[in-house]
Amino acid sequence: MMLQWLRQLFHRTPVQPEAPAHSAAQPAPEPAPRASEPDPIAALMPFQIRPLDSKDMAELLGVFREAIQVSAAAEYDQQQRDAWSQGQNYDSLISVLSEGDTVVAEWDDKLVGFAHRIRDYINMVFVHPEASRVGIATLLYQHLEDGARIEGITELTTHASLTAHDFFAYMGFTSEGQEQAERAGIPLTRHAMRKSLV
Ligand SMILES: CC(C)(COP(=O)(O)OP(=O)(O)OC[C@H]1O[C@@H](n2cnc3c(N)ncnc32)[C@H](O)[C@@H]1OP(=O)(O)O)[C@@H](O)C(=O)NCCC(=O)NCCS
Structure with a gap:
């Protein structure tokens, strides 16, 4: 129910008020706010974005696996999703995330997403399918x-899954072409992408 409401909120079409008739004697109405201005309603979103805590690791691994198994199902077959999702376990995730910057998203005390950057490289962005x-x-x-x-970093790079390509494009990244990664001997196509910050 909450998710449906949030989706409606984020995909709502702004209602443009009918332009009232005005003459030279009457001042023109105030211009409508620009789309790029911060949306005050977005500030009411019930998620919290916060730094990673060591207690998050088990939930975080669950989000990683669910995101791959469910959200990436249209682009990768079962064998590929298994190889990808088993590519990390509890200990390897701790090791990967021990370097760089990790943020998590919490919703109703549940961890629903996380993202990780090492210097100029966006290494991971995963969101639970029920919160997508x-x-x-x-x-x-x-x-x-x-x-x-x-x-002071002037450029970010990432390797985007086929699932995440449109998300990164929406964030301003440009694809430099597709390449093959490999997990447990299984090929996984991905995009090498880049975004200038200057
Ligand atoms: C890719 C992923 C992180 C996106 O998370 P999300 O929280 O749903 O993304 P957002 O809601 O912030 O999306 C922002 C915009 O990105 C684009 N976008 C995101 N997911 C998309 C998809 N599956 N298809 C097309 N466009 C998409 C849309 O433009 C979207 O805006 P809109 O919803 O108003 O159309 C999530 O689907 C995921 O975890 N996927 C599986 C794991 C994965 O591939 N991770 C990346 C590893 S490189």
Whole structure:
């Protein structure tokens, strides 16, 4: 129910008020706010974006696996999703995330997404399928990009799954072409992508 409401909220079409008739004697109406201005309603979103805590690891592994198994099902077959999702376990995730910057998204005390940057490389962005398309990855990514800008980084790169290509394109990344990665001997197609921060 909440998810449906959030989706409606984020995909709502702004209602343009009918332009009232006015003459030279009457002042023109105030211009409508620009689309790029911050949306005050977005500030009411019930997610919290916060740094990674060591207690998050089990839930985080669950989000990683569910995101791959469910959200990437249209682009990768079962064998590929198994190889990809088994490519990390509890210990390897701790090791990967021990370096760089990780942020997580919490919703009703449940971890629903996380993102990880090492220097100029966006290494991971994963959102639980039940919380997809309400802007969580966008918020997570923005935190990482803000951190990179503060560090003086002028360009970000990533390897985007076929599933995540449109998300990264929406964040301003450009694909430099597809390449093959490999997990447990299984090929996985992905995009090498890049975004200038200057
Ligand atoms: C890719 C992923 C992180 C996106 O998370 P999300 O929280 O649903 O993304 P957002 O809601 O912030 O999406 C922002 C915009 O990106 C684009 N986008 C996101 N997912 C998309 C999809 N599956 N197809 C097309 N466009 C998509 C849309 O433009 C979207 O805006 P809209 O919903 O208003 O149309 C998530 O689907 C996921 O975890 N996928 C599986 C794992 C994966 O591939 N991770 C990346 C590893 S490189």
